[in-house]
Amino acid sequence: MNRDNKLRVVFVRHGESKYNIEKRLQGPQDTLTEEGKKQIEKLCKELAKYNFTEMITSNEKRAVESAEIISNFLNLEFQSTALICEKGSGDFSDKLVKDVNWNLVSGTFLDKKIPNGDSVRDVMIRAIEFFRDLNRFPQGKEILVISHGTFLRILFCLIFNKNIEEYLLDYEFPNAGILIISRNEKGRWEVENSDIRRKR
Numbered sequence: 001m002n003r004d005n006k007l008r009v010v011f012v013r014h015g016e017s018k019y020n021i022e023k024r025l026q027g028p029q030d031t032l033t034e035e036g037k038k039q040i041e042k043l044c045k046e047l048a049k050y051n052f053t054e055m056i057t058s059n060e061k062r063a064v065e066s067a068e069i070i071s072n073f074l075n076l077e078f079q080s081t082a083l084i085c086e087k088g089s090g091d092f093s094d095k096l097v098k099d100v101n102w103n104l105v106s107g108t109f110l111d112k113k114i115p116n117g118d119s120v121r122d123v124m125i126r127a128i129e130f131f132r133d134l135n136r137f138p139q140g141k142e143i144l145v146i147s148h149g150t151f152l153r154i155l156f157c158l159i160f161n162k163n164i165e166e167y168l169l170d171y172e173f174p175n176a177g178i179l180i181i182s183r184n185e186k187g188r189w190e191v192e193n194s195d196i197r198r199k200r
Helices: 018-022 034-047 061-074 120-135 149-160 164-170
Strands: 007-013 054-058 079-081 142-147 178-183 189-194
Touching: 007 034, 007 149, 034 061, 054 061, 061 079, 061 142, 120 149, 120 164, 142 149, 149 164, 149 178, 149 189
Parallel strands: 007 142, 054 079, 054 142
Antiparallel strands: 007 178, 178 189
């Protein structure tokens, strides 16, 4: 149990991946670059300040690789789940962004989706379910979650009633960035630290 008896959740975006550098649409088999591994290794020193009892990661490869580095450093096992995966790119997975025919994607901001991919609303549904799971943890616990930029911005907006479209279009969650939130004994969530920033 931590001293302030808050439920504290530290969210981490995976380290830099090959597709981040190549400007490709994400796919589940995308892997960390050497720089991405170094980013996570550096972050481990900060994460060591916490007394984590649980580590949860997306089951996509770049997130699992990040979790493995942290797991080895903290000597903490992790569990993986598809619930916190990135917004799926469907038929466009692995393609260079510049080569994608965006005319095949139509609809409102929340509901448009790449063929066989996810809409923003699909991700919202998963994020709501995951937040319910987080709320089941008791006060005093510290939980570590490794996920993805779009998923984490959507989750952040749902928890703190922010505009999802604005945060997806105008804000970014950098590789190996963190978001720390906590729930007090009255059930209120607050932001303790956030690397989410407006795009330059």
